[in-house]
Amino acid sequence: MNAQTASSLEFALIARHFTRPSQRVDVVQGIGDDCALLRVPSGMELAITIDTLVGGVHFLLDSDPYGIGWKTLAVSLSDLAAMGAEPAWATLALTLPDVNEPWLQAFSSGLFELADQYNVALVGGNTSRGPLSIALQAHGFTPPGQAIRRAGAEPGDLIYVTGTLGDAAVGLDVRLGRLDVPIPPEEAAYLCARLERPEPRVAAGLALRGIASSAIDLSDGLVADLGHILKASQVGAVINLDSIPRSTVLRGLSVPWEKIVGGGDDYELCFTVPPDRQALISPTINKTPIGVIQSEPGIRWCDAKGHAVRIEATGFRHF
Numbered sequence: 001m002n003a004q005t006a007s008s009l010e011f012a013l014i015a016r017h018f019t020r021p022s023q024r025v026d027v028v029q030g031i032g033d034d035c036a037l038l039r040v041p042s043g044m045e046l047a048i049t050i051d052t053l054v055g056g057v058h059f060l061l062d063s064d065p066y067g068i069g070w071k072t073l074a075v076s077l078s079d080l081a082a083m084g085a086e087p088a089w090a091t092l093a094l095t096l097p098d099v100n101e102p103w104l105q106a107f108s109s110g111l112f113e114l115a116d117q118y119n120v121a122l123v124g125g126n127t128s129r130g131p132l133s134i135a136l137q138a139h140g141f142t143p144p145g146q147a148i149r150r151a152g153a154e155p156g157d158l159i160y161v162t163g164t165l166g167d168a169a170v171g172l173d174v175r176l177g178r179l180d181v182p183i184p185p186e187e188a189a190y191l192c193a194r195l196e197r198p199e200p201r202v203a204a205g206l207a208l209r210g211i212a213s214s215a216i217d218l219s220d221g222l223v224a225d226l227g228h229i230l231k232a233s234q235v236g237a238v239i240n241l242d243s244i245p246r247s248t249v250l251r252g253l254s255v256p257w258e259k260i261v262g263g264g265d266d267y268e269l270c271f272t273v274p275p276d277r278q279a280l281i282s283p284t285i286n287k288t289p290i291g292v293i294q295s296e297p298g299i300r301w302c303d304a305k306g307h308a309v310r311i312e313a314t315g316f317r318h319f
């Protein structure tokens with residue numbers, strides 16, 4: 001502990017905004033001691049993921065703090081979903097430039113609204129002063145050997161995505177005022193909500209255990225993230241662009257393919273299923289087949305008629 005990381009003000013802040021009675025019996029010790037003490041259900045594997053959101057890089061500094069809180073947890077639950085893991089706990093490292101009570105109130109409300117939806121307990125964290133940066137680690141469970149990995153796709157497997165792609169990338173254009181056509185306010189609100197309040201596909205991830213041969217969540221865009229599956233599985237793919245699911249709002253705009261498959265922030269799942277397991281996919285999953293795994297490396301894009309289409313997109317690059 002030092003003057004930079006701890007003060008009575010900060011303890012009060014943690015108590016006020018982040019400490020709540022635990023809803024989970026597997027939390028032996030939550031916020032308030034040097035470590036959290038947690039009970040992993042016997043025989044289960046622990047899936048752990050961490051993401052950092054940096055102000056001005058991963059979200060606009062003037063974004064609604066409720067949405068920042070929501071998205072902070074959503075992006076990690078999306079990683080758990082992509083592994084077929086059941087969410088359980090989270091820890092939060094917050095670096096704040098100052099103590100802004102209304103901001104913290106809204107941030108924690110957004111975070112806890114999503115946490116409550118998935119019965120996730122916030123069990124610890126760290127608070128320090130500095131440029132706004134938020135790191136959240138999430139923990140979940142998978143039955144032994146049943147986590148869905150990136151490596152596992154085989155030639156002939158069908159490739160699916162959940163939901164619709166491209167909305168968040170256009171939502172960012174709306175937020176930055178760089179959409180070159182006027183759109184009705186309700187459409188703008190829809191696109192911004194897709195950017196700022198992504199719905200992690202937790203139920204889909206759980207339902208794909210034992211069925212999907214590989215999965216990933218789409219954070220950096222289909223080009224980059226499907227690319228990770230292909231590399232890990234040492235295969236390639238053909239994707240029918242015309243079959244990529246797009247929302248009604250997106251279809252009303254002329255959005256280039258590069259933005260839809262390269263824009264990122266979709267937080268949908270991309271997964272592959274072998275031909276003999278197609279019938280096992282739960283009808284409750286909102287999914288669309290978009291292509292097929294092939295043995296030749298790389299992605300080949302085509303239209304509905306099977307004609308090759310050139311795509312110049314690389315996905316979001318962090319460095």
Ligand code: ADP
Binds near residue numbers: 006032125126127
């Ligand atoms: P230590 O100095 O032992 O690391 P801290 O003083 O940093 O402990 O934190 C006190 C307690 O509050 C710990 O249980 C810690 O996990 C929790 N905590 C600190 N910051 C946060 C936060 N932003 N969100 C949730 N829990 C937090």
Ligand code: MG
Binds near residue numbers: 033
């Ligand atoms: Mg300590």
